[in-house]
Amino acid sequence: MDSTSSKSNLQIIEAVADDLAALGAQIRLTYDDDRRKANLFATIGPDDRPGIVLSGHTDVVPVTGQDWSSDPFRLNERDGRLYGRGSADMKGFIAACLALAPEFAARRLAVPVHFAFSYDEEIGCVGVRRLIADLVHLPVRPRLCIVGEPTQMKTIIGHKGKKSVRCAVHGHECHSALNHRGVNAVEIAAEMVTRLRAMQRRLREHGPFDPGYDPPYTTVHTGMMTGGTALNIVPKDCTFEFEFRNLPDHDVETLMAEVRGWAQDMIPEMLAVSEASGVMFEEWNTTPGLGLTPDDDAVRLASVLSGSNDCAKVSFTTEAGLFQRAEIPAVVCGPGNILQAHKPDEYIEIEQLIQCEAFLRRVMDWMTER
Secondary structure, three states, X not given: OOOEOXXXXXXXXXXXXXXHHHOOOEEXXXXXXXXXXXXXXXXXXXOOOOOEEEEEEOOEOOOOOOOOOOOOOOOEEEOOEEEOXXXXXXXXXXXXXXXXXXXXXXXXXXXXXXEEEEOOOXXXXXXXHHHHHHHHHOOOOOOEXXXXXXXXXXXXXXXXXXXXXXXXXXXXXXXXXXXXXXXXXXXXXXXXXXXXXXXXXXXHHHOOOOOOOOXXXXXXXXXXXXXXXXXXXXXXXXEEEEEEEEOOOXXXXXXXXXXXXXXXXXXXXXXXXXXXXXXXXXXXXXXXXXXXXXXOHHXXXXXXXXXXXXXXXXXXXXXXHHHXXXXXXXXXXXXXXXXXXXXXXXXXXXXXXXXXXXXXHHHHHHHHHO
């Protein structure tokens, strides 16, 4: 089922809902504004006790322009690997959860298991925010959330946050021979980008640092830039997009305030030429980081379930930080390697799914023994 983020995920959600409802699960759906996409939250077991959430996203990144050796939307097995878009990120985890759902349903669970499958994670953990907001209707708050992003089944107790920003510079257009009468939006944007690069250099050299991450500091990155119409026209508009990936305890809002200050410094010179000129920011995604310590109750429980006390941190961002902010303790632990995600010929090792199956059975045993 092709659930690229630009498309509807309802085919997957409806199929999963039907399968879980047949097992007696309580099903709850939350939709986007157009009702083209939905989150699923399904519960097996008693709903009056704190249980465990198994969280995953149903959307995948596009395959456009990628050179695949097989159909990316038809699973292909070769040499102990399963190839296909989303096999690592993260349909493998969802498939493992669903494969064991009948066993969860057959057990007399003392605490519930919740399946939380969301939409539009790949464009900023969009759907899961509505799913989490809807959890206020639960009789009891879950005890732990396990986000099944690919970690090679290692327990992740920390990940970076992310802020995505679009900056639009509006200048004043004129003939390039008379550029003193114009406001060059591209040059102003370029100066902003140069300052972002200097900020990155400062963070790289002076921190703050956390050696658990690679790289061990907050990163700043400009990914897109467009502007101008012709070489002999002073460009009126320029837009660029940049992001912060911040250490969990590094206040990204302070960095963003610094960027806004740069723009304010440029405004007087721009307005002196054209009162219509300016710089505008659109912060279109902010996702908090995750920061736990090995002594946290959630980490101790995750260690029991995983059978290992080894913990790590990652630089990519997940919905775990959003669950944590909603006072639902969360860790990240799932099959596959993030290095395989988003690439042509994405794959997951079958051995990773076997390890995930063993992990989920330990979760099942723990739920039965409570």
